[in-house]
Amino acid sequence: MHFNIIDVAKKAGVSIATVSRVINGSDKVKAETREIVMAVVEKLQYVPNPSARGLIMKRTEAIGLLLPDLHGEFFSEIIRGADNAVQSQGYHLIVSSSHNDPKEIEAALRFMRGRVDALIIMSPRVDSEILLANLPKSLPVVLLNCRTSNPHFDTIMTDGFGGAKEMTNYLIDQGHKRIAVITGGPTNIESQERLRGYRTAFTERGLVPNKSLEFEGNFTQMSGYESVKEIFKRKSVPTAIFAFNDSMAIGAIKAIREEGFKIPSDISVCGFDDTPMAKFISPSLTSVHVPIPELGEMAIKRVFDRLQKRTKGAAAHIFVPTTLAIRNSCKKINTMSNLEKEDKVV
Amino acid sequence: MHFNIIDVAKKAGVSIATVSRVINGSDKVKAETREIVMAVVEKLQYVPNPSARGLIMKRTEAIGLLLPDLHGEFFSEIIRGADNAVQSQGYHLIVSSSHNDPKEIEAALRFMRGRVDALIIMSPRVDSEILLANLPKSLPVVLLNCRTSNPHFDTIMTDGFGGAKEMTNYLIDQGHKRIAVITGGPTNIESQERLRGYRTAFTERGLVPNKSLEFEGNFTQMSGYESVKEIFKRKSVPTAIFAFNDSMAIGAIKAIREEGFKIPSDISVCGFDDTPMAKFISPSLTSVHVPIPELGEMAIKRVFDRLQKRTKGAAAHIFVPTTLAIRNSCKKINTMSNLEKEDKVV
DNA sequence: CTGAAAGCGCTTACAG
DNA sequence: CTGAAAGCGCTTACAG
Numbered sequence: 001m002h003f004n005i006i007d008v009a010k011k012a013g014v015s016i017a018t019v020s021r022v023i024n025g026s027d028k029v030k031a032e033t034r035e036i037v038m039a040v041v042e043k044l045q046y047v048p049n050p051s052a053r054g055l056i057m058k059r060t061e062a063i064g065l066l067l068p069d070l071h072g073e074f075f076s077e078i079i080r081g082a083d084n085a086v087q088s089q090g091y092h093l094i095v096s097s098s099h100n101d102p103k104e105i106e107a108a109l110r111f112m113r114g115r116v117d118a119l120i121i122m123s124p125r126v127d128s129e130i131l132l133a134n135l136p137k138s139l140p141v142v143l144l145n146c147r148t149s150n151p152h153f154d155t156i157m158t159d160g161f162g163g164a165k166e167m168t169n170y171l172i173d174q175g176h177k178r179i180a181v182i183t184g185g186p187t188n189i190e191s192q193e194r195l196r197g198y199r200t201a202f203t204e205r206g207l208v209p210n211k212s213l214e215f216e217g218n219f220t221q222m223s224g225y226e227s228v229k230e231i232f233k234r235k236s237v238p239t240a241i242f243a244f245n246d247s248m249a250i251g252a253i254k255a256i257r258e259e260g261f262k263i264p265s266d267i268s269v270c271g272f273d274d275t276p277m278a279k280f281i282s283p284s285l286t287s288v289h290v291p292i293p294e295l296g297e298m299a300i301k302r303v304f305d306r307l308q309k310r311t312k313g314a315a316a317h318i319f320v321p322t323t324l325a326i327r328n329s330c331k332k333i334n335t336m337s338n339l340e341k342e343d344k345v346v
Numbered sequence: 347m348h349f350n351i352i353d354v355a356k357k358a359g360v361s362i363a364t365v366s367r368v369i370n371g372s373d374k375v376k377a378e379t380r381e382i383v384m385a386v387v388e389k390l391q392y393v394p395n396p397s398a399r400g401l402i403m404k405r406t407e408a409i410g411l412l413l414p415d416l417h418g419e420f421f422s423e424i425i426r427g428a429d430n431a432v433q434s435q436g437y438h439l440i441v442s443s444s445h446n447d448p449k450e451i452e453a454a455l456r457f458m459r460g461r462v463d464a465l466i467i468m469s470p471r472v473d474s475e476i477l478l479a480n481l482p483k484s485l486p487v488v489l490l491n492c493r494t495s496n497p498h499f500d501t502i503m504t505d506g507f508g509g510a511k512e513m514t515n516y517l518i519d520q521g522h523k524r525i526a527v528i529t530g531g532p533t534n535i536e537s538q539e540r541l542r543g544y545r546t547a548f549t550e551r552g553l554v555p556n557k558s559l560e561f562e563g564n565f566t567q568m569s570g571y572e573s574v575k576e577i578f579k580r581k582s583v584p585t586a587i588f589a590f591n592d593s594m595a596i597g598a599i600k601a602i603r604e605e606g607f608k609i610p611s612d613i614s615v616c617g618f619d620d621t622p623m624a625k626f627i628s629p630s631l632t633s634v635h636v637p638i639p640e641l642g643e644m645a646i647k648r649v650f651d652r653l654q655k656r657t658k659g660a661a662a663h664i665f666v667p668t669t670l671a672i673r674n675s676c677k678k679i680n681t682m683s684n685l686e687k688e689d690k691v692v
Numbered sequence: 693c694t695g696a697a698a699g700c701g702c703t704t705a706c707a708g
Numbered sequence: 709c710t711g712a713a714a715g716c717g718c719t720t721a722c723a724g
Contacts, residue, residue: 002482002484004716004717004718005717005718005719006717014694014695015694015695015696016695016717016718016719017694017695017696017697017719017720018693018694018695020718020719020720021693021694021719021720023718024719028693028694029693029694030693030694033693033694045480047456047459047460048717048718049401049460049716049717049718050397050400050457050459050460050461051396051397051398051399051400051401051406051460051716051717051718052397052401052700052716052717052718052719053397053717053718053719054396054397054400054700054718055395055397055398055401055699055700055701055702055716055717055718055719056699056700056701056717056718056719056720057700057718057719058700060397061457062457062461070422070423070425070426070429071422071426071622072419072422073418073419073422075422076416076417076418076419076421076422077416079416079441079443080416080417080443080444083416083442083443083444084444087444087450087453092442092454092457093441093442093443094440094441095425095439095440095441095443096429096438096439097425097426097429097439097441098426098429098430098433104433107433108438110393111396111407111408111438113393113396114393114395114396114397115396115408115461134391136348138348221622221623221626225626250623250626250627251626253626253628254625254626254627254628254630257628276417276567277567277596277623280567280571280596280597280599280600281596281600281627282599282600282603282628284600350700350701350702351701351702352701360710360711361710361711361712362701362702362703362711363703363704363710363711363712363713364709364710364711366702366703366704367703367704367709367710369702370703374709374710375709375710376709376710379709379710394701394702395700395701395702397700397701397702398700398701398702398703398716399701399702399703400702400716401700401701401702401703401715401716401717401718402701402702402703402704402715402716402717403702403703403716404716
């Protein structure tokens with residue numbers, strides 16, 4: 001049903017070697033011959049078998065992208081950036097997602113092997129680090145926001161520590177003292193970094209971060225919502241809530257309103273990532289801006305550098321700074337009115 | 347650097363045929379032999395070359411998913427549903443996105459050919475239909491929300507017409523007469539269906555749909571925002587705005603508020619798709635519920651049915667009904683107060 | 693400029 | 709139960 005190179009060769013009256021040369025744009029083919037072959041290729045809609053090609057050329061023209069999850073806008077923005085960058089090079093992206101436990105990651109890694117020329121991995125779970133060590137040395141790999149103990153790989157790291165610290169400082173500067181955080185869980189490296197930044201902001205000012213204000217979420221809207229419900233069971237409510245991503249912030253906002261509080265006048269809320277959604281919700285969400293599609297682009301660029309041997313040297317470790325996107329969901333604290341609220345909740 | 351089947355055979359002291367049998371779980375291998383081979387496989391971390399395998403077996407254990415775009419939560423939810431279904435069968439998903447013009451679709455299709463055992467295609471752009479005709483007949487294909495003139499393919503269609511009609515009727519029942527829509531553009535089949543549903547709701551009641559209330563968006567938040575800005579330049583403001591997806595509804599809400607109107611008391615807003623976000627924003631968004639991850643799952647299920655020859659017969663055409671998710675962004679109209687608003691805007 | 697032939701790494705009848 | 713050999717569809721030195 002599919003035509004192969006022999007069919008084309010026969011129909012064009014040449015050898016398969018010549019067909020191959022035409023397909024691959026070799027310059028040592030007579031123009032006339034090329035035209036004959038091309039005409040047959042067109043007519044037969046011939047496309048070379050990628051397996052046969054991959055087998056002999058050891059090149060697949062595909063880049064693998066391994067993603068942990070697919071909730072919210074964050075990962076689709078990563079894919080968007082990566083796909084654009086890849087397509088501009090005539091390559092293709094093979095995305096594999098929903099990998100949260102080591103077994104699945106291993107299966108995905110095995111699958112990718114031999115099917116891609118390079119790999120971009122986002123594996124924020126700490127315990128999946130070991131798997132990465134098993135990757136063949138010959139395969140260019142870029143680790144995106146992974147724990148970075150293996151210096152063999154190129155890495156790109158968002159400054160989660162700095163971003164969270166800056167945001168926390170911003171809140172403290174606004175007079176907030178009781179600042180709750182909703183994390184992304186203890187095994188998530190990005191969450192760990194952000195938590196470290198949050199705590200450091202306090203200690204650098206001689207304050208003591210209050211661990212009872214650290215709540216565990218999992219980056220979904222629902223977990224932001226539920227964490228806030230949890231927060232409101234406590235004796236005193238914080239004046240600000242810092243969710244470690246925008247999805248949880250949105251969930252938090254809903255819960256806060258259900259409890260009868262206004263944002264930002266009663267409670268300030270901020271997020272992390274600055275997904276496209278952030279500026280559209282109301283109040284518009286103050287968030288730590290991460291250049292998300294650019295992250296995907298950078299990873300792809302780095303991969304192509306490796307592939308084209310432009311960089312044979314040591315692994316690069318790129319550190320991506322974050323900025324504060326200040327909008328309307330946080331407000332300078334009015335100490336008096338806040339105390340009133342706390343009373344109300346007891 | 348990579349070991350191949352010959353390395354394993356040598357090290358295990360058997361032929362490559364035996365290694366192959368062990369790898370593929372053939373039952374005609376002595377248990378003892380199998381163990382020896384497996385031990386070597388483990389030690390060498392041997393993984394069969396997928397190109398060689400694909401070349402001879404004509405099976406890749408991958409399903410292709412062709413997506414038009416990647417904005418918002420809709421497509422990532424599709425991927426999520428599909429990936430889950432695929433993984434449960436030991437298969438893998440190859441996602442290719444950002445294909446909006448026929449050239450890119452063609453490139454993606456060519457790339458997929460030979461790399462996947464089946465294909466799921468979302469190509470809502472009308473003019474890309476021709477490309478699909480060129481797909482090899484031997485490849486199982488499921489068309490997801492595509493124009494469905496080619497009866498050769500399996501199709502899955504969301505009831506955009508019915509959903510939009512139902513929503514429009516709901517708004518009319520609430521007393522709305524001036525209901526603006528923000529579409530997804532004239533070449534998008536899903537938008538066309540929804541627009542048809544919207545118009546039909548009016549005509550079935552003996553009303554005439556007002557074309558000056560149809561605004562063109564492109565499914566992004568920003569286009570929802572800008573469409574509303576456009577709407578407010580008109581002499582009289584509608585009492586309800588029906589955005590053809592949730593992202594545009596969220597953009598619309600922002601713009602409406604900037605113009606000083608309240609939702610839903612001044613203007614009702616509703617969306618389409620019912621993405622996870624919808625219930626979390628405020629006011630919670632009334633939307634046409636589409637079972638998004640299930641759409642991905644259904645497509646995969648259908649593909650496996652084909653692959654396993656369970657269904658050799660004619661193509662299936664699955665029609666997925668939608669339901670109304672009524673929340674707090676739409677309100678029964680108060681005619682008086684609305685007239686006041688219209689005056690205010692002139 | 694073109695063709696015959698080797699070889700990429702696997703699977704699978706075919707013998708034994 | 710196991711091995712030798714053919715063949716999947718391509719590319720690429722090697723001759724000519």
